[in-house]
Amino acid sequence: MKILLIRPDPGNERFGLGPFFRMEPLGLEYVAQALIAAGHEPLIVDLRFGRGLKYWMRKHRPALVGISCMHALEYDQVVELATQVRRLSPSVFLLVGGHAAAVYPKPLEIEAIDALCLDDGEEVAPALAQALAAGRSPASVPALRIRTPDGFVNTEPRGERTCLDLVPLPARGLVERYRRRYHCLIFKPAWVIETSRGCPYRCSFCSVWQLNERTFRERSVAAVVDDFAACGPHVFVADDLFWYHPARSREIARALKRRGVRKRWLLVQSRCDLVASQPELLEEWRDVAQDFDIFFGMESASDDGLEGVAKDAPVEATVKAIELARAHRYGVV
Ligand code: SF4
Known part of the structure; x- marks a missing residue:
């Protein structure tokens, strides 16, 4: 089946980190690789650059279109894009997935959209494509929210979460034509890697742990x-919680160095209390990259403030993490 996977142009980038993180659509690359493995023909288009929707719809002639909606700020653009897709192809099956779609699908429950993906796209999209190709109803596919004459309803949930090593590595080749456009802060071209998914913590402002039900999955060191x-x-590195398991993290750093993999620049995201309690990890990882930045969540300068957002860590850990990071020549973002 021909499938078009679309990264929309979010349009308004005045909020958030959009202008500084113009990154590859890694989630779509994972979905594309899973579709290829199932015998389908996916094409990824990044509407932030180059040709527009009409060109790609005419060129690829998809039977299934998938749109990613990663952030709540993108709802309006995704609704508009879905409406355009429907106008161009009244019969195409239109699926919307991504973090925002799975966490809060309500704004996307419109006539133009057939289904919303509520779980890992690498599992749900191939199952949906197989069902459509076989003429089965999408209602038979788990983890969807489908449009029915009575409104949007959920199909049955998926069972166990899939081990990340069963998810093939992303189809990066499908976005190579955009590679020189992708940048992160001052670095260009840039790549995104995911080594783990989820988070067992419970910060009140965060949807990561809720979507993943406080699970934390990791890829093997070799992968x-x-x-x-x-x-x-x-x-x-897009993981929300880098360095969570010290032994695995140490093993990855050592394996990278043994293989001679060294980067010009690395950016990872982690928690202050995690870094404060594992200074040896900072030392182990430092020479994996010439310049190395850590993106910390520093939500409050007081213990009361941190308690108020259920951070489950004291300000003392924030101070210690920054001191350690600086002492080991890391940049703190
Ligand atoms: S530690 Fe980070 S990813 Fe985990 S719940 Fe808190 S903010 Fe979210």
Whole structure:
């Protein structure tokens, strides 16, 4: 089946980190690789650059279109894009997935959209494509929210969460034509890597733990090292909780160095209390990249403030983490 996977142009980038993080659509690349493995023909288009929707719809002639909606700020653009897709192809099956769609699908429950993806796209999209190709109803596919004459309803949930090593590495080749446009802060071109998914903490403002039901899944060391080796010199690791398991983290750093994988620049995201309690990890990782930045969540300068957002860590840990990071020549973002 021909499938078009679309990264929309969010339009308004005045909020958030959009202008500084113009990154590859990694989630769509994972979905595309899973679709290829199932025998389908996906094409990824990034509408932030180059040709527009009409060109790609005419060129690829998809039977299934998937749109990613990663952030709540993108709802309006996704609704508009879905309406355009429907106008161009009244019969195409239109699926919307991504973090925002799964966490809060309500704004996307419109006539133009057939279904919303509520779980891992690498599992749901191939199952949906198989069902459509076989003429089965999408109601038979788990983890969807489908449009019916009575409104949107959920199909049955998926069972166990899939082990990340069963998810093939992303189809980066499908976005190579955009590679020189992707940048992160001052580094260009840039690559995104995911080594783990989810978070067991419970910060009140965060939807990551809620979507993942406080689970935390990790790729094996060998798969992570292969992915690092396949990527270019500037890398953003999208994990929300880098360095969560010290033994695995140490093993990855050592395996990267053994293989001679060294980056010009790395950016990772972690918690202050995690870093404050594992200074040896900072030392182990530091020479994996020439320049190395850590993106910390520093939500409050008081213990009361941190308690108010259920951070489950004291300000003392924030101070210690920054001191340690600076002492080991990390940049703090
Ligand atoms: S530690 Fe980070 S990812 Fe985890 S719940 Fe808190 S803000 Fe979210």
